Amino acid sequence: MSYDQAEKLRNQLSSDRIAKTIAVCSGKGGVGKSNFTLNFSIKLAQENQRVLLFDLDVGMGNIDLLLGMQTDNSIADVLNNRISMHEAIVKSSYGMDYIPGGSGLLEFVELDKHKKAIFYQGLEKLLREYDYVLFDMGAGMTETALFFILAADECFVITTPEPTSITDAYGMVKHILTNQTDMPIYTILNRSRNNAILDNFHAVIDSFLDGEAQGLGSIPEDGNVMKAVMHQKPYTMLYPKTKASKAIDFILKTYVNRADRTGRKSGSFIERIKHFMKG
Numbered sequence: 028m029s030y031d032q033a034e035k036l037r038n039q040l041s042s043d044r045i046a047k048t049i050a051v052c053s054g055k056g057g058v059g060k061s062n063f064t065l066n067f068s069i070k071l072a073q074e075n076q077r078v079l080l081f082d083l084d085v086g087m088g089n090i091d092l093l094l095g096m097q098t099d100n101s102i103a104d105v106l107n108n109r110i111s112m113h114e115a116i117v118k119s120s121y122g123m124d125y126i127p128g129g130s131g132l133l134e135f136v137e138l139d140k141h142k143k144a145i146f147y148q149g150l151e152k153l154l155r156e157y158d159y160v161l162f163d164m165g166a167g168m169t170e171t172a173l174f175f176i177l178a179a180d181e182c183f184v185i186t187t188p189e190p191t192s193i194t195d196a197y198g199m200v201k202h203i204l205t206n207q208t209d210m211p212i213y214t215i216l217n218r219s220r221n222n223a224i225l226d227n228f229h230a231v232i233d234s235f236l237d238g239e240a241q242g243l244g245s246i247p248e249d250g251n252v253m254k255a256v257m258h259q260k261p262y263t264m265l266y267p268k269t270k271a272s273k274a275i276d277f278i279l280k281t282y283v284n285r286a287d288r289t290g291r292k293s294g295s296f297i298e299r300i301k302h303f304m305k306g
């Protein structure tokens with residue numbers, strides 16, 4: 028095969044490739060979703076993956092704050108046709124890109140057909156440009172947010188060891204598996220190294236729910252996480268050797284090397300989200 032033919036084939040292959048969508052969610056708020064998603068995304072990007080983090084927090088843009096960046100554009104400007112979806116992308120200095128959060132998606136399900144079409148077209152294009160698109164689900168669980176979770180290719184559920192957090196995480200897993208039995212679910216225990224808690228959580232899921240979840244590991248309580256947040260820098264970059272950063276490395280390794288890679292049985296993210304949004 029000539030160089031040109033090989034190049035052509037590569038281009039064809041890459042244009043057929045579609046990003047894997049991962050929704051990072053929790054039951055209870057404030058458990059560490061944004062910090063996990065950001066640091067996991069950076070580490071994934073350092074493995075030569077094209078990563079886009081989509082901040083779906085409808086309140087304050089969390090990712091902006093964690094990166095110490097100020098951005099003018101938001102998803103609301105995309106829907107108003109002021110900028111393209113592409114123009115809403117911000118390049119971070121850590122190898123991953125992101126789309127800042129904002130109130131634009133709050134009432135997504137109520138948008139008119141025209142605005143929904145703009146969003147789908149933009150998203151479809153984006154999915155061809157990245158290997159992974161991670162959705163950082165915000166604290167407020169709107170109907171739209173729940174649709175994004177159910178439409179994703181995979182869900183990561185984060186919990187802390189507190190009983191209230193575990194109970195709410197179980198509620199989230201139950202909600203996902205009840206509505207989408209083929210959803211691959213991965214769990215992460217944050218702020219604790221007590222793996223027995225994660226094991227118990229999985230035992231309960233196995234006994235009471237149809238479907239399963241795989242544990243990816245735990246992230247210990249680490250004072251450097253808060254310090255990094257205060258410095259508005261990702262902890263894996265500011266403190267690469269701290270306990271929490273090592274845990275992210277381990278979780279990424281576990282994820283990349285996982286044996287069970289059964290994906291969703293049918294449809295694409297775009298098809299599923301259109302279905303939920305009713306067109």
Ligand SMILES: Nc1ncnc2c1ncn2[C@@H]1O[C@H](COP(=O)(O)OP(=O)(O)OP(=O)(O)O)[C@@H](O)[C@H]1O
Nearest residue numbers: 056057058059060061062166218247248249252253
């Ligand atoms: N492993 C950890 N060790 C110590 N503190 C942590 C850890 N993970 C998160 N935190 C603390 O928890 C705070 C909240 O984290 P984060 O903003 O990532 O949560 P969230 O789940 O995204 O919240 P929300 O539901 O409001 O979006 C951080 O600012 C940090 O102080």
Ligand SMILES: [Mg+2]
Nearest residue numbers: 060061089165
């Ligand atoms: Mg958050």
